[in-house]
Amino acid sequence: MNLTAAAAQAYDQLTQELDVGVFAAGTRLPGERELAERLAISRATLRAALTALETDGRLTRSAQRGWFIPSNVLGEPPSTLQSFTEMARARGLRPTARVMNQETRTATLDEAERLRIAPASAVVQINRLRGMDGTPVCYDVVVVPEQRAPQLASLPLEDVSLYETLREKCGVTIYRSAYSVTASIADPALAKMLHTTAGAAILIGEEVAYTAEGVPVLLGVNKYRGDAYRFQADLFRRA
Numbered sequence: 001m002n003l004t005a006a007a008a009q010a011y012d013q014l015t016q017e018l019d020v021g022v023f024a025a026g027t028r029l030p031g032e033r034e035l036a037e038r039l040a041i042s043r044a045t046l047r048a049a050l051t052a053l054e055t056d057g058r059l060t061r062s063a064q065r066g067w068f069i070p071s072n073v074l075g076e077p078p079s080t081l082q083s084f085t086e087m088a089r090a091r092g093l094r095p096t097a098r099v100m101n102q103e104t105r106t107a108t109l110d111e112a113e114r115l116r117i118a119p120a121s122a123v124v125q126i127n128r129l130r131g132m133d134g135t136p137v138c139y140d141v142v143v144v145p146e147q148r149a150p151q152l153a154s155l156p157l158e159d160v161s162l163y164e165t166l167r168e169k170c171g172v173t174i175y176r177s178a179y180s181v182t183a184s185i186a187d188p189a190l191a192k193m194l195h196t197t198a199g200a201a202i203l204i205g206e207e208v209a210y211t212a213e214g215v216p217v218l219l220g221v222n223k224y225r226g227d228a229y230r231f232q233a234d235l236f237r238r239a
Contacts, residue, residue: 003048010039010049018058018069026135026195026227029059029067060227070227084130084138084222085161093132097159100139101127104146104153114208115145115216122146124153126162129193130222136194137228143219148172166217175212181205183226194225201226 003011023029029050030038036046050067053059060068085095107115107123115123123143130138142162144152149170157165166172181203188198202223209218 003052004045006041007045007048010041010046011052013039014049014053023069025069027069028065031066096131097157098129099157100129101125102157111143111219114219117145126157138222138224139190139193140220140222144217148217172217173211174209174217177207177209179205179207190223196225
């Protein structure tokens with residue numbers, strides 16, 4: 001994009017401020033009038049600089065709400081099963097997990113059927129708010145049959161990988177996951193936890209995880225900020 005000298009100077013200034021973290025990821029820039037006055041340029045010149053930054057992927061634009069700094073985006077490598085912790089670490093980010101609920105309860109009929117356990121069997125439910133570099137990006141709810149990982153009910157699960165904990169503490173290794181993704185919007189409670197607005201886009205991932213022997217050991221529902229997660233998969237046609 002060809003910029004005037006003034007727009008190029010504004011572009012360079014804003015780029016430097018983004019690089020040093022003057023504006024945090026996931027937040028909104030000050031209004032165009034305020035930015036234009038601070039940079040001593042016209043709003044038209046400012047808008048050219050902002051548009052160039054949008055083209056570079058440094059900013060996103062909302063017609064009603066202004067300009068935003070994109071959050072760090074997590075995305076799974078195609079056809080690779082990774083835990084949230086593994087995804088974050090692979091990108092040099094610090095994964096966090098805050099336990100909101102950890103309890104043993106009776107399985108619902110649907111859970112018992114999907115986990116292939118007897119009706120009314122005990123399951124361990126874990127609700128956690130997941131983040132990376134201090135920014136909350138996912139709220140997940142996991143259900144595991146107590147009979148397959150009895151230690152899980154009392155293990156500390158703050159800032160740890162559940163997959164790793166199951167393997168190292170419970171002797172349960174997850175081999176594959178049947179995973180589906182749907183789009184939805186955040187209700188007020190979820191929006192507050194994820195530091196977004198009610199009605200903002202979210203992605204809901206639902207999984208059933210299995211051992212190498214095909215035994216289902218985990219049900220999960222992951223609710224991601226729509227601007228913080230990308231799902232990828234390789235698709236093949238049958239011969």
